[in-house]
Amino acid sequence: MGVIDELTAEFARLPGVGRKTAARLTFFLLKRSPDEARRLARAIDAVADRVRHCSRCGNLTETDPCGLCEDPRRDRSVICVVEEAADVLAIERTGQYRGMYHVLAGRLSPLEGVGPEDLNIDSLLRRLVGSTGGKEVQELIIATNPSVEGEATALYLQKLVRPRGVRVTRLARGLPVGGDLEYADGVTIAEALSGRREL
Amino acid sequence: MALATLDAIILQAFPYSETSKILRLLTPGHGVQSVMAKGARRLRSRYGGILEPFTDGFATFYLRQNRELHTLSDFELVRPRQALGRDLVRFGGASLLAEIMLRTASEEAAPEVFSRVRSALDRLEAASPETVEATALAETWALITALGFGPSLDRCVECGEAVPDEGELFLDYAAGGVFCKACQGGGGGGRVLPEPARADLRALSAGVVVELPRTGAHWQLLSRFLAFHLVDAASLRSLDFLYGARGAQ
Numbered sequence: 001m002g003v004i005d006e007l008t009a010e011f012a013r014l015p016g017v018g019r020k021t022a023a024r025l026t027f028f029l030l031k032r033s034p035d036e037a038r039r040l041a042r043a044i045d046a047v048a049d050r051v052r053h054c055s056r057c058g059n060l061t062e063t064d065p066c067g068l069c070e071d072p073r074r075d076r077s078v079i080c081v082v083e084e085a086a087d088v089l090a091i092e093r094t095g096q097y098r099g100m101y102h103v104l105a106g107r108l109s110p111l112e113g114v115g116p117e118d119l120n121i122d123s124l125l126r127r128l129v130g131s132t133g134g135k136e137v138q139e140l141i142i143a144t145n146p147s148v149e150g151e152a153t154a155l156y157l158q159k160l161v162r163p164r165g166v167r168v169t170r171l172a173r174g175l176p177v178g179g180d181l182e183y184a185d186g187v188t189i190a191e192a193l194s195g196r197r198e199l
Numbered sequence: 200m201a202l203a204t205l206d207a208i209i210l211q212a213f214p215y216s217e218t219s220k221i222l223r224l225l226t227p228g229h230g231v232q233s234v235m236a237k238g239a240r241r242l243r244s245r246y247g248g249i250l251e252p253f254t255d256g257f258a259t260f261y262l263r264q265n266r267e268l269h270t271l272s273d274f275e276l277v278r279p280r281q282a283l284g285r286d287l288v289r290f291g292g293a294s295l296l297a298e299i300m301l302r303t304a305s306e307e308a309a310p311e312v313f314s315r316v317r318s319a320l321d322r323l324e325a326a327s328p329e330t331v332e333a334t335a336l337a338e339t340w341a342l343i344t345a346l347g348f349g350p351s352l353d354r355c356v357e358c359g360e361a362v363p364d365e366g367e368l369f370l371d372y373a374a375g376g377v378f379c380k381a382c383q384g385g386g387g388g389g390r391v392l393p394e395p396a397r398a399d400l401r402a403l404s405a406g407v408v409v410e411l412p413r414t415g416a417h418w419q420l421l422s423r424f425l426a427f428h429l430v431d432a433a434s435l436r437s438l439d440f441l442y443g444a445r446g447a448q
Contacts, residue, residue: 016216110294110440111211111252111301148251151284156444159287176242185247187254187279 004030056127058103058120060085068101075099077138079127081157083107083145091143099141102127107144107153116156124157128164139167146173146191202272205229207258208316210297212250214240220250222271223301224258227313231304234260234271246274253280253293253320282324287444289323292335295437296320296342302429303346315345319406326408332445333408336417341406348428351376352401358382367393370400370420372427388423418442 001009004026011022029037053059054066061067068074068088078099082088088101104119128137140161144150158168174192175184184192210231211223220239224232239246249256255278260269283293296319300312319338326334343349355362356376362368368377371389377397392400399417402409411417422438429435 016218108290108440110291110437111298112213113434113436115436115440116443146248148253148281148284148290151281152287152290155285155287155290179243183245185249186276187248187251187281190279191248191281 053103053105056123057101058085058105058123059088059101073098077136078141079124079137079139080141080143081124082143083150083153087143099139104144104153107147107149108156109149119153121157121160125160125164128161128166137166139169141169141171143171146171201262202259203229203262204257204259204273205232205262206313207232207256207274208313208320209250209252209254209256210300212252221268222250222258223304225300225313225316226258227310228308229262230306230309231300232260232262232269232306233267234258234269236271236274239271249276249279250274251279251281252297253283254278255280255317255320278321280320280324283320286328286331288331288335288441289326291437291441291444292323292331292338293320295335295339295435295441296323298435298437299339299342299346299425299429302435312342312345315342315406330408332414333403333411335441336411336414336421337403337406337408339421340400340403343425343428344404348375349404350400350424352397352404355379355382364398365394367391368397370397372424375428388427390420390423414445418445 007029008019008022008026011017011025012019017025029040050062051060052064054061054064054069056065056069059066059068063070075098079102080091080097080099081102081104082091083104083106085103088103091097091101102120102124104121104124106114106119108114108116108119140157142154142157144153154170161168172195174195175181175188181189205226205228207224207226209222210225212220215221215235218238218240220236222234222236224234226232236246236250238244239250254276257275257277258271259273260271262269280293283289296316300316319342322334322338323331340349350370353361354376355378356371356374357378358381360379362377362379368379368391369383369389370377370392373388377392399409399411400420403417418438418441422435425435425438
């Protein structure tokens, strides 16, 4: 296999990239200056070398503990539990949350062979006993996806955490902002109805 | 090639690429089929949140012979089963039923198996907290029976003679049932079934929920029986999950 085919095959392994797109990306790089290709290679190399999981929260980071865990301005009494590191970015983009995070690295899925022992649950429980900078955790916001498996994961965590005297909350579910009720599916409308609140 | 709209239960749903999902569907007329739901992971997908495991509905897709993956055209919700995720034993029980179906998957018509799975999920959802574990056991044994490898409890698996209701008998896992006193058995894996345990197992295999003072022994029996009858059943992941879920409840 020549180097062009090799690079194309590597691109094709990325999510959402098929053979045609992979070939297009390869030829795009070949048309640019060699420096640009080297810059990309260096960036990929640096990510592979430097990025790891934060030993406290499981988020992806270059420093351990990560910047979020080390930030003294963040509220250490609240931890938001998410499935993946990408979910941290999604919540951070809102600019509305100033607490800490914990990345589970998945959700319970018996059919895919993911049990509690495969998730970062032990490290979460360790954080609840006062290892988060001296201030006790008072609330755990469970922000797993609103799927059957995400729901089971939330329930599992709730059963583990609630006896420790920590308040457990779950992200609200319902209609997306700007959406049309007419086009919403039955499950979403039912969830929105059951989670309705006083005006 | 024909556009088909089929009764379907989603056995499994997993992400594919950034925006799509692959679903394993159980249908009455075409067994287990795999379909891709394009765009299903988008926030404003037309499928919304309905393409979740255990959901019941009408799936529309082009059914092509000799094709392993079809493209979903529409899914009309009949019954969501989100509530199964709000109880670990219900979730584990439903996952076990789905996993057994996926392990025994074929594309052959099996309307009675489809009905069995549908009613099993309904009953798991409706069971009271006190009976949910026995319901999960009953529905699993009943599904195994509907699939054709339920334990023979009334006739000897060796000689075919009817066995008495009274007394204990040896249940041979590999042979798939009990041995009469004359045939003995016991060469392979198995265990002696006391009379009440055999009565419970007979009821469970018929889908009847009975009061079980010690469910642990029944889960163990189910696990060992399945190990002899499913390919690679030693790693039946939902069963492992259920063991843990029982402790967490």
